[in-house]
Structures are given as structure tokens and as C-alpha cells.
Amino acid sequence: RTVLRWYRQQGRTLPWRNxxxxxxxxxxxxMLQQTQVSRVLVKYPEFLRRFPSIRKLAAAWQKDVVIAWRGMGYxxxxxxxxxxxxEVVNKHNGVLPDTYETLAQLPGVGRYTANALLVSAFRRDVPIVDVNVRRVLSRIFWRMKSTLETRSEEEIWELAGRLLPSRNAYAWNQALMDLGAMVCTARTPRCDVCPAAALCASRKTARQARPSPTKREPAKDGIPNRIYRGRIIEALRRQNGQRRIGLDLLGRAIHPQYSPKHRPWLDSLMVGLEKDGLIRRSRIERWGKQRIALA
Structure with a gap:
């Protein structure tokens, strides 16, 4: 009740709520997968103006959807x-399914997204566990030794299911997510203003920890390949999906010191982007004569 009261008074007002x-x-x-809320608040209305319904989105060219995704990353x-x-238009007559089993079979929908849709769109009483909820429940119910520590995802899903109120699971789930985003934050929790402080097992035991070293990822000249992937898509967006770009021209657009000796590296990025369905390449054997466009 205390957490729900806090949510009614302090919860975030977001356009996709209520x-x-x-x-x-x-x-x-x-959009909220791996993107900050502040950025989604800007892009969300723009995207909906461009594609106001699921049928409009399904009927669009994929390259136009990728162009509209500019600034979101991933x-x-x-x-x-x-x-x-x-798939929803072709197999479900344009109506988003309302069962977990069917939702979980859709592209890009996992356990969290399926349950989030069931709760928010269909008001089902099921738990939602994101990184914020996992952190909040770990700290409240277990004695965490540091701010980086959490319990396993499966443990938290099981606990979240047992904690669901008999009514209004929607507000409860949103409250937990807001508590994690606004108060029980990853590195510097604001325990002094937390509505669950009196119940928290970790309030006096969890010391603030330095973040662990980030895992090294494939990079070129100190810049991760995922950044170059984003630059490639942005360069192709600037063509509005209408023109193909030669491989070397694209290389110079994303790397100031690019030269033909970098072709094998650039080609490896193209292979990944093509596998992800983001680009299409002309099948010319000589690397320098490849031409690339948004898929």
C-alpha cells in the first residue's frame, strides 16, 4: 500500500501509460528496450504520426521504418x-494477440515484452520483471552486499508472481518500475526517500560499488563495431533509401582514415547487417564494386 500510495503521488507521467x-x-x-525514456519521449510521437496503426506499419517499406527509427539506436x-x-496483419487480422503463448511467438517478443503487453494493453494480472524491478525486489527481500548485486532473474520472476496484488496489477507493476528508475537506482539509491525503506533488507548492508569493468567488444581504432554499424545505417538513411552506395564511399563516410585495406573489416560489418535484415548488397565479386542500400 505504501508503494502504491507513493506511485499515485510521485509516479512518472508517460504517454504510453493509462x-x-x-x-x-x-x-x-x-522502443524502451535499451533506450532511455527521455529519448523515447521524443521519438514515440514522431513514429506514431508516421505509422499511426499496425496496418500502416505493416504496409510500409522496411527501409522507411528504419529511416523513421533514426536516433533510437539498435x-x-x-x-x-x-x-x-x-505477422499480426497476416496471421491475426491486424489484432494483437492477447495470450502469452501467441505473443511470445511474435518477432522480438520475449517474456518481459509479452507480459508487459498483457498487463498494459489487456489489464491481465501477471508480473513484469525488468532491470529496475529485479534490482528493487533483490534489495528489499535479500541482503545485498553491494549496489551491483542482484538475485537471479528466475528467482525474481517467481517472487514477483507471488507479490502480485489481487487487483490492479497494472499500477503495482508500474510502481515497482518507477521505484527502480527514480529512487532505488543502480549506483546511488536514494534510501532516505524510499517508501519501502522500512522493509528493505539491504538498506544498511549494500555498499555503493564501483561498476565492474565493461566487457571488451569488437572494435576498430578504439571505437566499438556497433558504433560503426550505426554510422553505416545513418549514412544509408541520408540517401532516403533510394540510392545504393559503393563500399569504399560508405567506408569513407564512417571512418575518417578509411582506405581500401580496410575492406575486409568493412565487409565483415556488412555481413552482420545483412544477416540482421538491415541492408542489401549487390552481388559483385570485387569488394570495391559492392553497392549497398537499406533493405
């Missing part, structure tokens, strides 16, 4: 969202 339009909620959930989410829309 609505039951399944399509609009779907778009918000896909562009393969746009591809999956487009494919999801097409």
Missing part, C-alpha cells in the same frame, strides 16, 4: 517491429 491501445503500447515497449529493433506488424 491507455489500452495495444499498438501504441507495443511501439513503446519495443536498428534491428525496427526490423523486428516491422516484421511483427506484418
Amino acid at each position: 491507455i489500452t491501445n495495444p499498438y501504441r503500447i507495443l511501439v513503446s515497449e519495443i 536498428n534491428n529493433r525496427a526490423v523486428r517491429l516491422h516484421r511483427l506488424a506484418q
Whole structure:
């Protein structure tokens, strides 16, 4: 009750809350994967103006969806969202399914997204566990030794299911997510203003920890390959999906010191982007004569 009271008074006001339009909620959930809320708040209304319904999205060219995704990062989410829309139109008559089993079979929909849709769009009483909820429940119910420590995902899903109130699981789930986003934050929790402080097992035991070293990822000249992937898509967006670009011209657009000796590295990026369904390449044997466009 204390947490729900705090949520009613302090919870975030977001455009995808307190609505039951399944399509609009779907778009918000896909956008919120790995993207900050502040950025989604900007792109969400723009995207909905461009694609106001799931049928409009399904009927669009994929390259137009990727172009509209500009600034969101992780562009393969746009591809999956487009494919999801097409599947819903083709197999479900344009109506987003309302069962977990069917939702979980759609492209880009896992356990969290399926349950989030069931709760937000269909008001089902099921738990939602994201990184915020996992952190909040870990700290409240177990004695965490540091701010980086959490319990396993399976443990938290099981606990979240047992904690569900008999009514209004929607507000409860949103409250837990907001508590994690606003108060029980990853590195510097604000225990002094937390509505659950009196119940928290970790309040006096969890010491603030330095973040562990980030895992090294494939990079070129100190810049991760995922950044170069994003630059490639952005360069192709600037063509509005209409023109193909030669491999070397694209290389110079994404790397100031690019030269033909970098072709094998650039080609490896193209292989990944093509596998993800983001680009299409002309099949010319000589690397320098490849021509690339958004898929």
C-alpha cells in the first residue's frame, strides 16, 4: 500500500501509460528496450504520426521504418517491429494477440515484452520483471552486499508472481518500475526517500560499488563495431533509401582514415547487417564494386 500510495503521488507521467491501445503500447515497449525514456519521449510521437496503426506499419517499406527509427539506436529493433506488424496483419487480422503463448511467438517478443503487453494493453494480472524491478525486489527481500548485486532473474520472476496484488496489477507493476528508475537506482539509491525503506533488507548492508569493468567488444581504432554499424545505417538513411552506395564511399563516410585495406573489416560489418535484415548488397565479386542500400 505504501508503494502504491507513493506511485499515485510521485509516479512518472508517460504517454504510453493509462491507455489500452495495444499498438501504441507495443511501439513503446519495443522502443524502451535499451533506450532511455527521455529519448523515447521524443521519438514515440514522431513514429506514431508516421505509422499511426499496425496496418500502416505493416504496409510500409522496411527501409522507411528504419529511416523513421533514426536516433533510437539498435536498428534491428525496427526490423523486428516491422516484421511483427506484418505477422499480426497476416496471421491475426491486424489484432494483437492477447495470450502469452501467441505473443511470445511474435518477432522480438520475449517474456518481459509479452507480459508487459498483457498487463498494459489487456489489464491481465501477471508480473513484469525488468532491470529496475529485479534490482528493487533483490534489495528489499535479500541482503545485498553491494549496489551491483542482484538475485537471479528466475528467482525474481517467481517472487514477483507471488507479490502480485489481487487487483490492479497494472499500477503495482508500474510502481515497482518507477521505484527502480527514480529512487532505488543502480549506483546511488536514494534510501532516505524510499517508501519501502522500512522493509528493505539491504538498506544498511549494500555498499555503493564501483561498476565492474565493461566487457571488451569488437572494435576498430578504439571505437566499438556497433558504433560503426550505426554510422553505416545513418549514412544509408541520408540517401532516403533510394540510392545504393559503393563500399569504399560508405567506408569513407564512417571512418575518417578509411582506405581500401580496410575492406575486409568493412565487409565483415556488412555481413552482420545483412544477416540482421538491415541492408542489401549487390552481388559483385570485387569488394570495391559492392553497392549497398537499406533493405
